[in-house]
Amino acid sequence: MTHLFDPLTIRGVTLRNRVGVSPMCMYSYEDGLSNDWQVTHLGARAVGGAGLVIAEATAVDPAGRITPHDAGLWSDDHIEPLTRVTKVIKTNGAVPGIQIGHAGRKASTNRPWTDNGQPIPADNPAGWPVVGPSPVAFNCGYQVPRELTVDEIHTIQNQFRDTARRALAAGFEWLEVHAAHGYLLHNFYSPLSNHRMDDYGGSFENRVRMLIETVRAVRQVWPENLPLAVRISGTDWTDGGWSVDDSVKLAPMLKAEGVDLLDCSSGGNVHGAKIPTGPGYQVPLAEAVRGTGIMTAAVGLITLPEQAEEIIRDEQADIVLLGREMLRNPYWALQAAQKLGRKVDVPPQYLRAF
Ligand SMILES: Cc1cc2nc3c(=O)[nH]c(=O)nc-3n(C[C@H](O)[C@H](O)[C@H](O)COP(=O)(O)O)c2cc1C
Secondary structure, eight states: OOOTTSOEEETTEEESSSEEEOOOOOOOOBTTBOOHHHHHHHHHHHHTTOSEEEEEEEESSGGGOSSTTOEEOSSGGGHHHHHHHHHHHHHTTOEEEEEEEOOGGGOSBOOTTSGGGOBOOTTSTTOOOOEESSSOOSSBTBOOOEEOOHHHHHHHHHHHHHHHHHHHHTTOSEEEEEEOTTSHHHHHHOTTTOOOOSTTSSSHHHHTHHHHHHHHHHHHHSOTTSOEEEEEESOOSSTTSOOHHHHHHHHHHHHHTTOOEEEEEOOOSSTTOOOOOOTTTTHHHHHHHHTTTOEEEEESSOOOHHHHHHHHHTTSOSEEEESHHHHHOTTHHHHHHHHTTOOOOOOGGGGGGO
16 A cells, blocks of 8 residues: 555656645746745745655746746746756755746736736736637636747747756756646647647647647657656536546547656636535546556645545555645645654754654
8 A cells, every 4th residue: 555655756756755846836036037935935845845846837938927927947047046946955855846838828917916916918018919729818808819820839849848958957857747727738628718720629639739749849858767747637627628538538648658647637727617626626637547547646625644645545646736735834744744653754953843
């Protein structure tokens, strides 16, 4: 039987346990450049005992940022500041991961604490025009995206590939392609946002083509000995949208491209979708996808040590990722290990507290 605090080896990388920090945008950067905030924030969570610490959605292109303050890795200038992030995570015993993405039709918005995160119009100096598979806006108030040409699709795939190469240069050992939450790659595979008539729209095979080709480009430069993950939205929670069955069909296709693990989130592409949130509400998605023979991460309202332990023990997922709970408590993993009666690798400086 596998436990939460058992190590996990994927390719050449071993996580000390199966607790991960879910990628979370901090919206705290100038020109996408990493800074002291990111080093402190992610370093603290490595000190706190997590096995995997995944840096937030990091843009492959400036137009792929959600807000003007997002993290980015679209140029070589972004590499050196990020080496401080990977170093602090590794020094403190965790594996440094990064999520790379493009915000698609949900780009060019304010950060949540400015103007309620409202979209920024293209003609506002702080904003920019957004792109997507089809000219269908996320919601009124959001920009109508300009439909990407096939050449532009290939350019973005190359941007993902080049960003992966830079992530490697910065010292990351775990790469996650962001294909969830209503951002560009999700816009392509969901029939609700993709109305194209060419090779990238219509049938299931055509709608997932953007994601499959992107992953293929990334895997070309991301080394064989390092794990590659993809975050999907396992369902749109909307009739006529992307479904759990679609995710189950997609999983072996991604595995065939060298993807090791699917991080199973949901929603984000349909404004006002009715999402039945509750403790562990996305775990069944991870379990369904895992049934196809690929490793999964479960995420979403996982807050209790016993709950996380049960997900691993019952083989519903291989890793649990915590988001908001990790913002409240960077020491969650250390405390959870103690609570579950497992050996706790407390930093010696903190031993008197545990
Ligand atoms: C502040 C904040 C920022 C987030 N940014 C990202 C992100 O960059 N990429 C992503 O895939 N999900 C992002 N999410 C979603 C989380 O990774 C996670 O999937 C979600 O919060 C559900 O997990 P939780 O209930 O443990 O918080 C973010 C969530 C929060 C609260």
